[in-house]
Amino acid sequence: MPALPVSLPVYLDNSATTPVDPRVVEKMLPWLTSRFGNPASSSHSFGHDARAAVEAARGAVARLVNASAQEIIWTSGATESNNLALKGAAQACAARGRHLVSVQTEHNAVLDTLRDLEKQGYTVTLLAPQTNGLLDLAQFESALRPDTTLVSVMMVNNEIGVVQDIAAIGAICRARGILLHVDAAQATGKVAIDLKTLPVDLMSLTAHKTYGPKGIGALYVRKGTPALAPQMHGGGHERGMRSGTLATHQIVGMGECFRIAGEEMATEVPRLRALRDKLHRGLSALDCVRVNGDMQQRIANNLNISVMLPDCDQMIAMLTDVAVSSASACMGGGASHVLQSIYGGQAAPNAIRITVGRFNTEEEIDFALDYLTRKIRECQARKAAPAAA
Numbered sequence: 001m002p003a004l005p006v007s008l009p010v011y012l013d014n015s016a017t018t019p020v021d022p023r024v025v026e027k028m029l030p031w032l033t034s035r036f037g038n039p040a041s042s043s044h045s046f047g048h049d050a051r052a053a054v055e056a057a058r059g060a061v062a063r064l065v066n067a068s069a070q071e072i073i074w075t076s077g078a079t080e081s082n083n084l085a086l087k088g089a090a091q092a093c094a095a096r097g098r099h100l101v102s103v104q105t106e107h108n109a110v111l112d113t114l115r116d117l118e119k120q121g122y123t124v125t126l127l128a129p130q131t132n133g134l135l136d137l138a139q140f141e142s143a144l145r146p147d148t149t150l151v152s153v154m155m156v157n158n159e160i161g162v163v164q165d166i167a168a169i170g171a172i173c174r175a176r177g178i179l180l181h182v183d184a185a186q187a188t189g190k191v192a193i194d195l196k197t198l199p200v201d202l203m204s205l206t207a208h209k210t211y212g213p214k215g216i217g218a219l220y221v222r223k224g225t226p227a228l229a230p231q232m233h234g235g236g237h238e239r240g241m242r243s244g245t246l247a248t249h250q251i252v253g254m255g256e257c258f259r260i261a262g263e264e265m266a267t268e269v270p271r272l273r274a275l276r277d278k279l280h281r282g283l284s285a286l287d288c289v290r291v292n293g294d295m296q297q298r299i300a301n302n303l304n305i306s307v308m309l310p311d312c313d314q315m316i317a318m319l320t321d322v323a324v325s326s327a328s329a330c331m332g333g334g335a336s337h338v339l340q341s342i343y344g345g346q347a348a349p350n351a352i353r354i355t356v357g358r359f360n361t362e363e364e365i366d367f368a369l370d371y372l373t374r375k376i377r378e379c380q381a382r383k384a385a386p387a388a389a
């Protein structure tokens with residue numbers, strides 16, 4: 001038997017998480033062993049050393065999104081950042097109003113947090129996007145009320161990869177004195193983010209979708225934003241907004257993975273796009289394949305297709321040689337609320353999300369295209385058999 005060209009399964013689920021880049025691992029290791037100090041210890045060099053590393057990483061994270069270092073608050077990931085941003089800002093502004101606006105296609109870390117705020121007495125309007133996954137700006141503007149204090153719209157959707165027009169949404173919010181929170185967990189390293197010009201007040205970031213470790217993230221809080229109500233109480237770290245001993249090794253990892261992302265974006269994004277486009281061309285040549293979400297306003301590495309054949313969910317559940325997502329990884333395999341929302345309550349059947357990453361090779365993409373094409377054709381052939389109704 002000839003040697004396999006690639007090792008299987010091929011990992012094509014880079015929007016669920018990414019491997020930690022070996023360069024990032026290398027940077028993290030000393031902070032677990034010899035350089036183990038608590039960054040809050042101010043009376044000896046162990047503490048000073050760790051503090052300096054934390055602040056250098058803060059600078060690196062800030063640089064990727066063109067913010068200043070003082071505007072970055074460390075958290076455990078985008079879930080916590082979303083919780084802190086939404087609860088912290090809603091509560092801080094409660095005296096002014098209790099109406100919040102967001103979108104049905106947000107990540108559950110936003111949707112569930114908003115549901116909790118509803119229980120606390122806030123009113124939430126969740127807008128339905130258009131069939132291409134993008135928000136209709138006129139519809140958005142008409143949902144805003146005098147008592148609206150906070151809007152939350154994600155930059156890049158984790159399932160269909162569409163990129164919302166955050167500049168326009170932010171301008172509408174700014175004109176009415178409404179705070180804008182943006183979940184950018186899927187955007188870093190894929191889309192240029194310039195917070196000096198983007199009218200965004202709060203932005204959630206995470207390391208593990210950008211070749212960094214799991215369990216570390218950040219919240220950007222624009223200078224001048226009303227003080228967020230803390231959700232984690234304790235030693236008053238992070239200017240009182242988020243207590244807890246800083247995880248130096250994780251923070252160093254996030255700084256390094258964001259630094260690399262910034263440095264390599266210009267060459268990496270076109271490479272990812274070429275690989276994704278190859279898959280897109282090949283798969284959409286099959287007449288039973290439909291693409292979900294806008295193909296223009298979309299990140300370079302995401303393809304989300306529906307196989308428009310009845311009863312092929314078994315085939316999709318058994319794609320053993322490629323690791324893709326048949327529903328959002330964060331939903332434990334349930335029906336996609338994102339696809340339901342863009343198709344007006346009807347879920348798109350048999351959806352497959354393919355997300356290409358830094359460590360995928362052209363050989364792997366060729367293999368995956370051939371493999372998926374064969375699987376889909378097998379399904380089609382079965383449907384064409386006389387017994388199929």
Ligand SMILES: *Cc1c(COP(=O)(O)O)cnc(C)c1O
Nearest residue numbers: 077078079107109158185186206
């Ligand atoms: C992954 C993801 C999250 C959750 O991030 P964690 O760092 O895993 O908590 C939130 N929002 C979006 C859009 C995501 O893709």
